[in-house]
Amino acid sequence: MFAGHDPYLVALSVIVAILGGYTGFGLAARIRGTPGLARRLLLAGAAGFLAVGIWTMHFVGMLAAPIPPAAAYLVLPTIISFLICALVVGISLFFVSIGDPSRQRVIASALLLGAGIVSMHYVGVHAVSGPFHIVHRPGMILLSSLIAVLSAYGGLRIYLARQGGLRLVLSAVAFGIAVSGMHYTAMHGMTFSTMPLDMVPMSDGLVASAQVLSLVVALLCFVIAAGFLLFLVPEPRPRPLAGFPGGFYPASEAPGPVSEGLQTASRSDRSVMTTAPLGGIGQPRQLPVQRIPVEAADGTRLVDVTEIRAIRADAHYTMVHDGQRERMCSWSISEAETKLDPAVFIRVHRSHIVSLPHVAFLRKEGDGAIVELDGPQPTIVPVSRAKIAEIRARLGLTKTVPPRH
Known part of the structure; x- marks a missing residue:
């Protein structure tokens, strides 16, 4: 079953998962340093991009799979699978973004996130409707669940240990590959058994064709790529501070060649500049x-x-x-x-x-x-x-x- 996947769509699904992970973890990295409403917006944005990345990766993978051509997708279970993913991702990020991220808290968050990814996958799989039965091998279910939990734990640990852009890249790549590995491991343990047309149950509710799902997935891929590119836009440089002579930057934040010159100044010269109160020529330095x-x-x-x-x-x-x-x-x-x-x-x-x-x-x-x-x-x-x-x-x-x- 796994050997029949479209390799280009498989590669696209992994890339989507990595880009979603990079943008989501990047936004989450700013949560702990942001107060008030902005903190809630960052949490919602991080959870949204991670959830969209995971969910889109899943359905790109479904489109890559050799599913029978008569298959259609039930709309309600498809939407429920996304809501499950968004909910557990949001709760997991909330737990590790407030207070001290203890080992117990990270493990609990990873278990919740892993269970959410697995639930999202199997709910999404059973949104596929057609003249067939879907059969899963229990051993592959257990293996894919283990991969989901370990990938969630690994992604959270790398994210919490971040020390710059490289850690964020490693976190996103590891998370994207692991989530994709969970999906394709589960798909490897899944088979379709055909049934006579007169025994096919009538589908209740809205049904979408594979073509409609392809359009939705393509739109979400565009959203993820746009969010990734916007996240890469650098923040504006700090403006000159009025309290410093001539409107200078603090010594280590001055841009370009000015920084090189100021950073070579002596400690005694620099301490006068940085420790004097802003109004304060002739006033005593702060202790x-x-x-x-x-x-x-x-x-x-x-x-x-x-x-x-x-x-x-x-x-x-x-x-x-x-x-x-x-x-x-x-x-x-x-x-x-x-x-x-x-x-x-x-x-x-x-x-x-x-x-x-x-x-x-x-x-x-x-x-x-x-x-x-x-x-x-x-x-x-x-x-x-x-x-x-x-x-x-x-x-x-x-x-x-x-x-x-």
Whole structure:
């Protein structure tokens, strides 16, 4: 049965699943750093794109299968299969996007999402109506269910461990391939047994032909591709801040060649610029904070700065790594740089701040470098080329040449 699939439609179904996963996980990655109504809209958008990606992949796969030509599709079960998918995806993303995503919560979300994918598949399969019986092999049902749960868990874990665009790509590719694998594994265990026409039951409700389904699927493929392309559009650069002399950007956010020049400035010059109050020439500098507010399941917690390993920009907010996990902070990356002690924390990249006492490893990589920070869960942070010399000097790795006599 599996060998008779159209290879071009099979490839299209995998691509659709990957694009839907990329857009959905990409929108979901912004949920934790967005308050209020925008957070709900992002959750709805992420769940919608993931659900449409999974559902469209399923029906592209159905069109690729060698289903008997007299087959038609019952409209009500087809719609129900999509609603099941959208509901479980939304609930799963909600569970892992609020509070601390504990292992138990991720496992529960993966079980729910896997069960939803399996339910969507078999409800959608039994929307196929015609002069035949559909028979499933129990062993393939169990195997496809296991693949669905494992793919859901793997996709959620990669998504939660994100550290940039590469993680998002890996999450989408793994999720798309795994969801497609679940579908085609289940289809491999499915057979059609024909029956006499006089024994075919009358179909109740609306029925759509394969041609109508093809048009609907083509439209949804266009929606997924459009959402994917819109998601790739870069966000606008930050505007100059009026409080800085001459309307300059903060040192590490200035675009183009200005950034290269400002990032090579000395720490003493830069600290005057970033720690002075905005109205504040001649006013005393702000004292460094001793604790950072982060979001938790039961409210806002204050984490001592001595526990902080790294701070990573996430849209207009930041993710604070304490050596075990990342938690969302309402500060922007520039605000964090301003409030932290510049003698302890250094901004090594436009999107990353690290704590010097926790740096355990430094290595050149490409044009830049990377540092590894200690802790129960060590984390890797990129270092821009313009910051390598400064961090080496701050770590005491710069060789000094003795004066000649």
